[in-house]
Amino acid sequence: MKASSFIIGAAAVPGALAWGGFGHITVGYIASNFVSPSTTTYLQTLLRNDTSDYLAGVATWADSIRYTKWGRFTSDFHFIDAKDSPPQYCGVDFDRDCKKDRGCVVSALHNYTTRLLDTDLRASERAIAAKFIIHFIGDIHQPLHTENVERGGNGIHVLFDGRNYNLHHVWDTSIAEKLVGGVRRRGPYPEAKRWADELTHEINEGKYASESIEWVRSANLSDPIATAMSWARIGNAYVCTHVLPEGPDAIRGQELGSDYYEAAAPIIEVQVARAGFRLAAWLDLIVTSLKTQEAPGDL
Ligand SMILES: *[C@@H]1O[C@H](CO)[C@@H](O)[C@H](O)[C@H]1NC(C)=O
Numbered sequence: 671m672k673a674s675s676f677i678i679g680a681a682a683v684p685g686a687l688a689w690g691g692f693g694h695i696t697v698g699y700i701a702s703n704f705v706s707p708s709t710t711t712y713l714q715t716l717l718r719n720d721t722s723d724y725l726a727g728v729a730t731w732a733d734s735i736r737y738t739k740w741g742r743f744t745s746d747f748h749f750i751d752a753k754d755s756p757p758q759y760c761g762v763d764f765d766r767d768c769k770k771d772r773g774c775v776v777s778a779l780h781n782y783t784t785r786l787l788d789t790d791l792r793a794s795e796r797a798i799a800a801k802f803i804i805h806f807i808g809d810i811h812q813p814l815h816t817e818n819v820e821r822g823g824n825g826i827h828v829l830f831d832g833r834n835y836n837l838h839h840v841w842d843t844s845i846a847e848k849l850v851g852g853v854r855r856r857g858p859y860p861e862a863k864r865w866a867d868e869l870t871h872e873i874n875e876g877k878y879a880s881e882s883i884e885w886v887r888s889a890n891l892s893d894p895i896a897t898a899m900s901w902a903r904i905g906n907a908y909v910c911t912h913v914l915p916e917g918p919d920a921i922r923g924q925e926l927g928s929d930y931y932e933a934a935a936p937i938i939e940v941q942v943a944r945a946g947f948r949l950a951a952w953l954d955l956i957v958t959s960l961k962t963q964e965a966p967g968d969l
């Protein structure tokens with residue numbers, strides 16, 4: 671497949687497509703490969719889509735409403751701005767970093783998990799909650815969605831294979847798209863599915879097989895904030911080691927398409943794999959809890 675036959679990058683609306691859409695869709699497909707059959711049935715019904723695309727197809731919805739009048743209240747739900755100082759010190763702190771008035775990705779995951787579990791809410795509201803969870807578990811794994819420096823890297827201008835981008839876009843989109851050899855702007859689904867199937871194989875019997883159980887060990891449905899914080903800390907730590915290893919000024923205006931890319935690509939790969947695997951585990955915990963809530967007499 672020739673990368674040159676594709677339009678690389680989906681930056682028509684700068685910043686609108688976190689993980690370039692492509693990362694989110696891949697996370698959705700990975701999760702659908704791992705959820706239990708009862709989770710599949712439950713969410714296919716709630717999301718009114720009985721195809722195998724039922725998660726991947728809604729994975730970018732939260733970005734599509736973010737800049738609308740209705741969705742404006744969700745714009746801070748996509749990240750948590752860790753006020754650390756990479757590369758000397760990385761660290762996320764819920765009380766310090768989650769905006770009390772506007773929320774953050776951690777409080778949003780708490781809120782929408784609670785709402786998906788609340789069967790007194792209308793199905794349409796619970797479907798919205800599910801779509802937010804599917805998206806925000808993707809976002810929390812992108813290192814620059816857990817970092818405050820220069821608005822999550824949006825203010826750091828760099829080059830990637832000769833093109834101008836900001837660092838945030840490079841981590842959302844450019845690295846992942848280069849990794850798979852280019853993505854069709856109008857139809858990222860087939861490439862995302864193929865990448866998801868490769869990563870699924872790595873989780874099941876490849877390079878992630880020995881560690882993937884560890885990825886979901888901290889998942890505790892009774893404590894969504896602690897769970898989401900444990901995920902946020904992993905991504906944030908990469909800000910010091912791989913995103914800004916020598917600080918922002920060392921990469922400003924620099925070409926990141928070669929050595930920097932080589933070090934960054936495995937991080938993107940493992941974070942997308944973790945996000946998909948953790949999303950599956952989280953959805954399974956939610957659906958299992960919903961099933962045990964149902965009194966036998968109600969069935
Ligand atoms: C299911 O989702 C896919 C991906 O978004 C979409 O193409 C398809 O039309 C949907 N099917 C139904 C029945 O809504």
Ligand SMILES: *[C@@H]1O[C@H](CO)[C@@H](O)[C@H](O)[C@H]1NC(C)=O
Pocket residue numbers: 773777778781782785
């Ligand atoms: C929880 O979600 C509802 C529905 O989207 C929203 O109205 C509310 O502001 C959210 N609360 C928090 C604390 O994020």
Ligand SMILES: *[C@@H]1O[C@H](CO)[C@@H](O)[C@H](O)[C@H]1NC(C)=O
Pocket residue numbers: 890891892893
């Ligand atoms: C899950 O969270 C609850 C509430 O914080 C806590 O009481 C419980 O010990 C946690 N479970 C595990 C296995 O950590």
